[in-house]
Amino acid sequence: MSWQVLSGTLEQGLMYAIMVLGVYLSFRVLDYADLSVDGSFTLGAATAATLIYAGFNPWLATGLASLGGLAAGAFTGLLHTKFKITPLLSGILTMTALYSVNLRVMGRPNIPLLRMRTVFTDFAQVPWVGSYSVLLLSFISVTVLGILLYLFLETEIGVALRATGDNEHMIRSQGVNTDAMKILGLSLSNGLVAFSGSYVAQNQEFADVSMGIGMIIAGLASVIIGEVLIGTRSVGRTVVAVIAGGIIYRFIISIVLQLGLAPTDLKLVTALIVITALVSPAVKKKLFLPAFRK
Amino acid sequence: MLSVRQIQKIFNQGTINEKSALSSLSLELAAGDFVTVIGSNGAGKSTLLNSVAGDFPVDRGQIFIEGEEITYLPQHKRAAWIGRVFQDPMQGTAASMTIEENLVMALRRGSRRRLRRAITHKEREYFRAELCKLGLGLEGRLTNKVSLLSGGQRQALTLLMATLREPKLLLLDEHTAALDPKTAAKVLDLTCQVAEDQRLTTLMITHNLDQALGMGNRTIMMHEGRIILDLQERERANMTIPGLLEMFEKAGGANMLTDRMILV
Numbered sequence: 001m002s003w004q005v006l007s008g009t010l011e012q013g014l015m016y017a018i019m020v021l022g023v024y025l026s027f028r029v030l031d032y033a034d035l036s037v038d039g040s041f042t043l044g045a046a047t048a049a050t051l052i053y054a055g056f057n058p059w060l061a062t063g064l065a066s067l068g069g070l071a072a073g074a075f076t077g078l079l080h081t082k083f084k085i086t087p088l089l090s091g092i093l094t095m096t097a098l099y100s101v102n103l104r105v106m107g108r109p110n111i112p113l114l115r116m117r118t119v120f121t122d123f124a125q126v127p128w129v130g131s132y133s134v135l136l137l138s139f140i141s142v143t144v145l146g147i148l149l150y151l152f153l154e155t156e157i158g159v160a161l162r163a164t165g166d167n168e169h170m171i172r173s174q175g176v177n178t179d180a181m182k183i184l185g186l187s188l189s190n191g192l193v194a195f196s197g198s199y200v201a202q203n204q205e206f207a208d209v210s211m212g213i214g215m216i217i218a219g220l221a222s223v224i225i226g227e228v229l230i231g232t233r234s235v236g237r238t239v240v241a242v243i244a245g246g247i248i249y250r251f252i253i254s255i256v257l258q259l260g261l262a263p264t265d266l267k268l269v270t271a272l273i274v275i276t277a278l279v280s281p282a283v284k285k286k287l288f289l290p291a292f293r294k
Numbered sequence: 295m296l297s298v299r300q301i302q303k304i305f306n307q308g309t310i311n312e313k314s315a316l317s318s319l320s321l322e323l324a325a326g327d328f329v330t331v332i333g334s335n336g337a338g339k340s341t342l343l344n345s346v347a348g349d350f351p352v353d354r355g356q357i358f359i360e361g362e363e364i365t366y367l368p369q370h371k372r373a374a375w376i377g378r379v380f381q382d383p384m385q386g387t388a389a390s391m392t393i394e395e396n397l398v399m400a401l402r403r404g405s406r407r408r409l410r411r412a413i414t415h416k417e418r419e420y421f422r423a424e425l426c427k428l429g430l431g432l433e434g435r436l437t438n439k440v441s442l443l444s445g446g447q448r449q450a451l452t453l454l455m456a457t458l459r460e461p462k463l464l465l466l467d468e469h470t471a472a473l474d475p476k477t478a479a480k481v482l483d484l485t486c487q488v489a490e491d492q493r494l495t496t497l498m499i500t501h502n503l504d505q506a507l508g509m510g511n512r513t514i515m516m517h518e519g520r521i522i523l524d525l526q527e528r529e530r531a532n533m534t535i536p537g538l539l540e541m542f543e544k545a546g547g548a549n550m551l552t553d554r555m556i557l558v
């Protein structure tokens with residue numbers, strides 16, 4: 001693997017790891033199989049690209065893209081809690097609706113951002129950063145978001161959110177509105193996913209309406225890889241684990257590509273990784289994965 | 295304290311599985327009452343407790359706590375008044391979370407949860423002292439996950455969680471039924487102790503007639519969604535287990551001995 005491929009993979013791993021944090025929050029913390037992710041990832045990319053293309057400040061565009069993700073997650077949460085639609089179907093409904101929304105936002109299937117001002121070109125202006133801009137900014141972002149997520153999960157609200165995923169009946173009898181917790185958790189989750197999508201679009205210098213397809217499975221694969229390799233003993237450790245999982249997953253993909261597999265086969269490879277993980281007795285023993293089996 | 299007025303609950307109304315679980319049931323508890331609830335399987339005991347706690351809405355009737363109507367409040371809002379322990383030790387705690395995290399959730403029952411660190415040194419000290427009182431050695435295991443505890447330890451922890459914030463009403467649904475006799479005795483002991491210390495108004499379902507007459511100050515017997523017997527004071531003091539069985543057969547017509555009743 002050349003240095004260029006290596007650093008490119010690491011950059012991608014770091015920015016996709018933000019999406020993995022979101023998937024961890026819904027699938028593992030809330031125990032909620034949320035498929036909105038495919039749509040909200042694209043929503044983040046589409047919103048950021050459209051705004052940047054229109055001349056908006058890229059930092060503002062990234063922020064607005066993340067807010068879009070928050071709203072999408074809240075929508076899924078509302079479908080589930082207020083209208084009693086199953087978690088899976090709520091997510092699929094949001095994902096499907098978002099496909100049209102994303103096309104509306106972009107006005108066409110893809111938007112190029114070649115040589116446009118992005119958060120990465122901005123950050124490259126900082127002294128000493130230069131060509132390490134993508135690497136450094138992605139690293140800083142995922143680290144800060146990971147720490148914030150960890151700190152949040154240790155707050156009173158965070159503890160209630162985790163309990164909602166563990167034992168809903170119990171935490172309700174302790175006075176927590178579990179519907180509100182689910183909406184909050186799904187919002188934050190999809191906000192992170194959209195944030196990640198906006199970074200990916202700015203890094204690859206285009207947004208495409210289909211770029212989120214299969215994102216949820218990539219996220220799951222990353223979460224599982226991280227948890228198996230690093231462990232889940234404490235919340236802090238698990239957050240580190242899923243970030244590492246996101247990076248390792250990108251390296252696996254990169255290696256598979258180097259071995260000569262066509263990029264179009266990647267989704268198949270990812271699905272196989274998840275299937276292998278889910279049927280492997282060692283993984284089953286190590287991880288308790290209720291959301292994956294409903 | 296607790297006032298249940300003519301509540302009715304029919305499950306699966308309008309289907310072939312329709313089941314009337316509570317029919318026009320009324321119950322008044324004075325503050326500090328410790329009431330044991332007995333009755334055959336399917337009599338509606340759990341449904342009564344769950345209706346009070348708000349697991350589901352009742353079809354008819356009203357429920358008041360300290361004069362305040364709670365009939366239409368969702369479960370999580372009623373939690374401010376109510377502490378609960380369930381039959382299944384798994385139900386009362388979050389298994390994947392630590393002992394201290396479980397306790398802090400109970401400590402915030404009835405107050406707003408904020409974006410501040412859930413557990414600090416102060417809480418830890420307090421939890422250690424409270425766990426010490428259980429006498430199970432849990433005070434040294436604050437950061438252990440609850441999944442590592444035995445059923446009895448989990449039930450004791452749930453009881454502590456239910457009473458950490460002095461509830462107005464304590465609801466116990468056969469909370470020792472899943473434990474071995476020795477552990478059950480220990481948890482019952484703790485129950486009596488905390489109920490006495492905090493002078494808690496308590497509703498305790500049990501299948502053990504000895505407990506039913508020996509604990510608390512009042513015993514009610516349920517059958518087919520109704521209260522068919524309400525024993526207090528003198529009448530209760532003079533009641534024996536055979537007497538209780540006889541009364542049940544007279545009132546309900548069924549033979550309680552064929553049921554899950556435990557005589558001793």
Ligand SMILES: Nc1ncnc2c1ncn2[C@@H]1O[C@H](COP(=O)(O)OP(=O)(O)OP(=O)(O)O)[C@@H](O)[C@H]1O
Binds near residue numbers: 334340
């Ligand atoms: N969620 C529910 N859906 C449908 N029917 C129910 C439900 N909960 C209880 N029932 C029915 O209502 C009746 C009363 O049940 P309940 O659980 O209150 O009895 P119980 O007195 O607690 O019995 P046990 O001693 O077996 O615990 C039973 O016939 C039961 O089958």
Ligand SMILES: [Mg+2]
Binds near residue numbers: 339340341467
């Ligand atoms: Mg019952």
